[in-house]
Amino acid sequence: MGAIITLSILALLVLYLGLFKANKALLPVSIVGLLVVVGLLVRDWTVEANPLYNGMILFDHYAIAFSVLCTVVTILVLVLSKGYFTSSSDHVAEYYTLLLFSLLGAVLVNSYHNLALLFLGIEIMSVALYILVGIRKKDLASNEAALKYFIMGAFSTGFLLFGITLLYGASGSFDLEEIKHYVVDHPDQVSPLFYGGVLLMMIGLIFKVGAAPFHFWTADVYDGAPILITSFMSTVVKIASFAGLLRLFTFSLLPLQDFWTPIFLGVVVLTLFIGNLSALMQSSFKRMLVYSSISHAGYLLFAVVAAGPDSANAVFVYGAAYSLATLTAFAGLILVKRTIGSDHFESFNGLAKKNPYLAAVMTIAMLSLAGIPLTAGFIGKFMMFSAVMEQYHIVLLLIAVLNAAIAVYYYLKVVVAMYFRTGEDKPVAINGNYVFLFVVTTVLTILIGVYPNCLMQLI
Amino acid sequence: MDNLFLLILTPIIGALFLLFVCQHAIAKKAALILSLITLGLTVPFICQFDASGDFNYEQSYPWIAALGVNFHIGIDGISLPLLVLTNVLVPLIVLTTFRKPFKGNFYALMFFMQSGLMLVFSALDAFTFYVGWEVALIPIYFICALWGDGDRIRVNLKFFIYTFLGSLLMLVAILYLHQQVATNDFEWHSFVSLDLDAVTQRWIFWAFFIAFAIKIPIFPFHTWQPNTYTHAPAAGTMLLAGIMLKMGVYGLMRWLLPVVPEAAASYGQLVMILCVFAVVYASIIAIQQQDTKRVIAYSSIAHVGLISAGVFAWNITGLSGAMMQMVNHGISVVGLFFVLDIIQDRTGSRDLRNLGGIAKKAPRLALVFLIIIMGAIGLPLTNGFIGEFLLLKGIYEYGVWYAVFGGLTLILAAVYMLRLYQKTMLGTTSERTENFSDIAGVELYTLVIISALIIYLGIFPNSLLHISSASVSILATFLGR
Numbered sequence: 001m002g003a004i005i006t007l008s009i010l011a012l013l014v015l016y017l018g019l020f021k022a023n024k025a026l027l028p029v030s031i032v033g034l035l036v037v038v039g040l041l042v043r044d045w046t047v048e049a050n051p052l053y054n055g056m057i058l059f060d061h062y063a064i065a066f067s068v069l070c071t072v073v074t075i076l077v078l079v080l081s082k083g084y085f086t087s088s089s090d091h092v093a094e095y096y097t098l099l100l101f102s103l104l105g106a107v108l109v110n111s112y113h114n115l116a117l118l119f120l121g122i123e124i125m126s127v128a129l130y131i132l133v134g135i136r137k138k139d140l141a142s143n144e145a146a147l148k149y150f151i152m153g154a155f156s157t158g159f160l161l162f163g164i165t166l167l168y169g170a171s172g173s174f175d176l177e178e179i180k181h182y183v184v185d186h187p188d189q190v191s192p193l194f195y196g197g198v199l200l201m202m203i204g205l206i207f208k209v210g211a212a213p214f215h216f217w218t219a220d221v222y223d224g225a226p227i228l229i230t231s232f233m234s235t236v237v238k239i240a241s242f243a244g245l246l247r248l249f250t251f252s253l254l255p256l257q258d259f260w261t262p263i264f265l266g267v268v269v270l271t272l273f274i275g276n277l278s279a280l281m282q283s284s285f286k287r288m289l290v291y292s293s294i295s296h297a298g299y300l301l302f303a304v305v306a307a308g309p310d311s312a313n314a315v316f317v318y319g320a321a322y323s324l325a326t327l328t329a330f331a332g333l334i335l336v337k338r339t340i341g342s343d344h345f346e347s348f349n350g351l352a353k354k355n356p357y358l359a360a361v362m363t364i365a366m367l368s369l370a371g372i373p374l375t376a377g378f379i380g381k382f383m384m385f386s387a388v389m390e391q392y393h394i395v396l397l398l399i400a401v402l403n404a405a406i407a408v409y410y411y412l413k414v415v416v417a418m419y420f421r422t423g424e425d426k427p428v429a430i431n432g433n434y435v436f437l438f439v440v441t442t443v444l445t446i447l448i449g450v451y452p453n454c455l456m457q458l459i
Numbered sequence: 460m461d462n463l464f465l466l467i468l469t470p471i472i473g474a475l476f477l478l479f480v481c482q483h484a485i486a487k488k489a490a491l492i493l494s495l496i497t498l499g500l501t502v503p504f505i506c507q508f509d510a511s512g513d514f515n516y517e518q519s520y521p522w523i524a525a526l527g528v529n530f531h532i533g534i535d536g537i538s539l540p541l542l543v544l545t546n547v548l549v550p551l552i553v554l555t556t557f558r559k560p561f562k563g564n565f566y567a568l569m570f571f572m573q574s575g576l577m578l579v580f581s582a583l584d585a586f587t588f589y590v591g592w593e594v595a596l597i598p599i600y601f602i603c604a605l606w607g608d609g610d611r612i613r614v615n616l617k618f619f620i621y622t623f624l625g626s627l628l629m630l631v632a633i634l635y636l637h638q639q640v641a642t643n644d645f646e647w648h649s650f651v652s653l654d655l656d657a658v659t660q661r662w663i664f665w666a667f668f669i670a671f672a673i674k675i676p677i678f679p680f681h682t683w684q685p686n687t688y689t690h691a692p693a694a695g696t697m698l699l700a701g702i703m704l705k706m707g708v709y710g711l712m713r714w715l716l717p718v719v720p721e722a723a724a725s726y727g728q729l730v731m732i733l734c735v736f737a738v739v740y741a742s743i744i745a746i747q748q749q750d751t752k753r754v755i756a757y758s759s760i761a762h763v764g765l766i767s768a769g770v771f772a773w774n775i776t777g778l779s780g781a782m783m784q785m786v787n788h789g790i791s792v793v794g795l796f797f798v799l800d801i802i803q804d805r806t807g808s809r810d811l812r813n814l815g816g817i818a819k820k821a822p823r824l825a826l827v828f829l830i831i832i833m834g835a836i837g838l839p840l841t842n843g844f845i846g847e848f849l850l851l852k853g854i855y856e857y858g859v860w861y862a863v864f865g866g867l868t869l870i871l872a873a874v875y876m877l878r879l880y881q882k883t884m885l886g887t888t889s890e891r892t893e894n895f896s897d898i899a900g901v902e903l904y905t906l907v908i909i910s911a912l913i914i915y916l917g918i919f920p921n922s923l924l925h926i927s928s929a930s931v932s933i934l935a936t937f938l939g940r
């Protein structure tokens with residue numbers, strides 16, 4: 001609980017620092033504050049988890065693990081922000097504050113125990129992002145992205161809210177525990193209202209995780225947003241949304257599995273194909289990552305389709321692996337774009353000759369995203385695949401295999417550009433923060449890939 | 460010193476050393492020394508090997524407890540020859556690259572691959588096997604795409620995606636088998652003692668078979684192979700043809716036949732037809748090639764077709780022949796590609812129409828090339844003879860007609876190999892071969908070692924056969940289960 005309070009105070013503090021023009025202090029204060037948050041979260045690990053504040057919030061292992069993951073990824077995003085924000089705006093404090101508030105929303109989504117708080121969390125998370133996406137006031141793409149995101153986001157929230165209302169109407173409570181009781185106690189006579197509510201909530205949440213068929217906003221929004229914001233959205237926000245979705249469906253709505261599993265199965269298949277085939281067509285590295293993030297949402301949904309005791313761990317490991325690799329990829333993109341001025345695959349041409357270490361790091365990230373053994377991505381995929389196998393969705397697994405083979409093609413495009421093509425002879429400058437990030441993400445990617453034991457039975 | 464895990468780790472340490480420590484100037488020598496160290500460390504395994512058919516040097520460590528994965532390795536009579544082959548060929552391949560401007564990173568990739576290969580040949584846990592399988596793939600992709608020529612990028616991407624798709628199918632099969640195992644592990648022993656029904660066996664068979672067939676490659680999964688071989692650097696082709704395709708055959712013997720014996724028996728005939736067809740088909744194509752590398756690429760499809768047929772004949776003779784021939788093919792193919800690489804370097808051409816008369820200018824090269832070619836054709840007293848004899852005998856035991864058509868390989872191989880020899884070595888010299896200088900130094904030593912191995916194994920085949928015989932007999936008993 002201390003984590004949420006600290007996070008709120010931290011966000012306000014950073015805003016005030018900005019007010020007093022203490023721009024140099026913003027980054028250190030934010031990072032120290034977030035480290036404190038991590039500490040507070042970890043401290044709660046051994047404490048017996050009980051719903052707090054009239055059952056609003058629950059800091060169990062599930063919530064803590066996902067919140068720590070989100071916070072750590074945010075720290076890594078902030079590490080990259082040095083010099084990034086100042087180049088596009090004078091009001092740097094806004095960035096930090098909004099990112100911190102968005103993280104606060106993510107933590108709430110990870111730990112909600114009451115649908116009202118789920119709604120609140122999602123709104124806090126999203127509203128901050130609406131602004132961040134459009135924060136480059138003079139950039140048309142950024143403006144368009146923000147508007148699109150805002151309108152679509154508002155719609156999806158509407159669905160979500162309506163769904164929550166219907167669930168309340170049927171079960172008489174917002175509390176996850178109560179809703180679960182309602183479903184268990186009325187196995188044969190669950191009100192039609194309730195089913196309607198589940199459907200609407202599904203729509204809202206599928207929207208938030210960016211899965212098909214409600215993925216249309218992702219490409220333009222992720223593409224239009226500043227790269228750093230995109231990397232935050234496609235990691236922290238995605239993981240938190242999944243954590244929220246997973247908790248609702250695998251905890252409260254599990255008895256209705258027969259009802260929602262087929263729908264999610266359809267969503268998964270659509271998402272995988274749409275994500276991968278679209279990613280295949282892209283000539284821009286950034287858009288490729290965006291579409292591939294849609295396809296990763298498909299893989300993450302495996303855990304929901306095969307809901308079971310290991311689902312949370314699978315999502316956690318997959319989310320961690322995916323975030324590490326995605327951060328590396330986006331960081332590499334920022335550096336390359338700064339030098340070459342374009343985010344197309346061609347701008348990576350010949351990178352291996354100029355910056356062999358950067359190329360190696362990017363290659364490891366791509367291999368991890370593609371799911372090659374001895375990287376974290378493989379362990380994540382392996383857990384997802386084995387979860388699906390346990391439920392004998394073999395056809396789904398074969399579809400996933402086909403998609404993984406498609407994915408390897410477009411991930412290797414970057415590798416091909418970096419190693420096998422020749423490009424402009426401008427070396428890419430890398431500063432200390434980026435080196436730090438690359439070292440952390442790459443070492444963790446390989447460490448989790450080689451010895452994932454520590455993460456796999458966490459929750 | 461007979462710690463298998465350390466042996467597998469040695470090349471990785473070598474690779475890291477080459478990547479981060481060693482200067483470019485001495486990278487070659489360092490790579491040679493490192494590969495010889497690995498070879499040296501292999502010697503105790505050969506000397507103290509107990510050929511009773513059990514697994515030797517077993518080591519098992521818990522790896523990913525949550526998934527039931529153990530790092531379980533061990534070698535028997537089927538693994539050991541391939542493990543030794545790998546560690547013998549790697550120094551030889553390093554030697555063949557001495558004339559080339561390769562740097563430390565090239566050798567580092569080679570060593571990473573070597574570790575992956577050793578892991579494949581010794582894994583007794585399906586997860587470990589899969590990891591080795593993929594770890595061997597990544598470096599060779601980079602080797603071929605970085606140092607290859609021509610349309611290498613597209614060709615290698617095709618190769619990579621083909622094999623990756625195959626691997627994923629295998630992964631699905633492994634996961635399925637894992638679900639069936641009561642002890643919730645990936646152990647080979649658990650997999651082989653599963654009692655699967657016929658329907659399950661069938662689709663597990665295909666998932667495994669396609670993965671292995673792509674790697675070998677068995678017709679019709681071979682389409683990536685000729686182009687990849689042609690556009691890869693010589694050393695890459697040697698790694699691919701000499702060692703990597705053995706992964707596939709080994710996979711058939713270790714993971715396919717014992718795990719799904721009934722399906723393997725019932726589809727055996729189909730596979731045999733594919734293999735025998737490939738022998739004839741690839742040989743005929745090989746006869747018509749003008750590109751020297753493509754001749755060997757297609758001949759390789761024919762040879763492994765026969766080896767796979769020997770495996771699926773699934774009797775002791777056929778399996779022994781397959782073991783023997785895998786080693787032989789590895790040695791011969793490295794020799795062949797090396798000679799062709801020497802010719803290409805000196806003449807700048809791989810086209811048979813531009814070559815000829817080299818024997819006059821380079822008698823030493825002509826002699827060793829003849830020995831290697833004789834080995835590849837299967838002349839008595841060379842290694843190829845024993846292998847092909849056993850293979851054909853095994854296939855004959857399975858079905859006469861398979862042996863008849865498979866036997867065509869002897870005649871057709873003679874045709875394309877002798878044609879290759881004739882068009883390069885004999886006849887009049889051409890513009891390009893006029894100033895051909897004979898081999899000396901490292902080139903000579905390397906080829907002499909290869910020739911010596913060919914003749915040694917031709918005269919003393921038992922040194923290899925006695926290692927594998929017990930394990931092969933055990934494998935043959937799985938059929939009757």
